[in-house]
Amino acid sequence: MPQASAATDGEQTSVQLPAMEDCRILGVYSMVRQTQIGQGTTSRGHDQKTYWFVRRSPEGEYFVQALNANSIPSGPVAPVTRGEFLAAYQPQSGYYEKRCLPFIESLKKKIAQADRLLAEGDLDAAEKEFIKALLLDEKHPKANIALGNISLQKGDGKKLAAALRRIFDIDVLFTEQERHLFNEFAISLRKEQKFAEAVAFYEKALARNDTDENLHFNIARAKAEAGDPAGAMGHLERALALRPDFAHAQRFLSGLRAGEPDRDDALPLPDITASIDHIP
Missing domain, CATH: 1.25.40.10 (Tetratricopeptide repeat domain)
Incomplete structure (x- = not known):
């Protein structure tokens, strides 16, 4: 079973991940954290909002993955407890369908096209498609x-x-x-x-x-x-x-x-x- 790293009391621990294709997609959720800007008397709080792609395993475990600037789930998948999820994450109705899926589908098409070109031995054309995917x-x-x-x-x-x-x-x-x-x-x-x-x-x-x-x-x-x-x-x-x-x-x-x-x-x-x- 795949593994992920989760922070526990400042240390990295290995966490088992289920097969992501077996998980139910819950959609996009936001999380707000307050950060301090400035120092001393000029210090003030600032709410920082981040967006997360959320899945739930058949066993009821929650897994989150950050969205990148193009609203595509990117980077490591991290587990969160049910309590953490309910307390810190807020649903963003329609966000996944309207903002994520178009970019995700575009990325899939570019990867598929690059794979076809690679299979045909056209390295230059495949390279260009993979570069487009990285954008x-x-x-x-x-x-x-x-x-x-x-x-x-x-x-x-x-x-x-x-x-x-x-x-x-x-x-x-x-x-x-x-x-x-x-x-x-x-x-x-x-x-x-x-x-x-x-x-x-x-x-x-x-x-x-x-x-x-x-x-x-x-x-x-x-x-x-x-x-x-x-x-x-x-x-x-x-x-x-x-x-x-x-x-x-x-x-x-x-x-x-x-x-x-x-x-x-x-x-x-x-x-x-x-x-x-x-x-x-």
């Missing part, structure tokens, strides 16, 4: 990763560097919910021998979830190919501590210890992009 939602996970992949395929180091800077600023990309996106991009980076970038991706993901044996396996591959077998072995040992029957990690670790990480008489190591239970 609507600059934090859109798929559009940002796709632009990074396009820059990687085109060998455009300048655009790749810019894409990486954007991606690393989007924390929601490194959640379990978007794991397949950053994982596949990191694999592409490794295959193109961008080892430092691939390792950085996995390290950021592991900072959010250190108990994913597959992430430890994948960063081990990047470290080994970068010439850091000791670092790779450390992550493989961690993966096996989490899952002792992880056969691919066992074989990889044995090969590294023997100085033969990828023997010709063994099956090639897989790139793990999903749960190990679903690897064919």
Whole structure:
């Protein structure tokens, strides 16, 4: 199940998220917070109103996501208790249908068009459509990763560097919910021998979830190919501590210890992009 971070007494805690498609859309709600402007005798209160896209899970849990400047739900999804929701959030009748949906539908069309162009191999046209999508939602996970992949395929180091800077600023990309996106991009980076970038991706993901044996396996591959077998072995040992029957990690670790990480008489190591239970 996907995870999110929620603040509790100033600390970040991991919170389980349901599948968002299973949640009921409640619409847009506003929240008003008072902030102080100025100092001393000139200080005065100011009401700050923010807008939130709200869903409710089948179990009755509430989840909120901020709207960006284009009224599109963007960024991390956060849980709130029923008491917090009822006390702090006010419904905005018709806001979702009138102001959010037109932009959301436009964004979906741009992403779909970009995907079609990408499937046809037209990288330049696909790139333009993904850029249009980012004008609507600059934090859109798929559009940002796709632009990074396009820059990687085109060998455009300048655009790749810019894409990486954007991606690393989007924390929601490194959640379990978007794991397949950053994982596949990191694999592409490794295959193109961008080892430092691939390792950085996995390290950021592991900072959010250190108990994913597959992430430890994948960063081990990047470290080994970068010439850091000791670092790779450390992550493989961690993966096996989490899952002792992880056969691919066992074989990889044995090969590294023997100085033969990828023997010709063994099956090639897989790139793990999903749960190990679903690897064919």
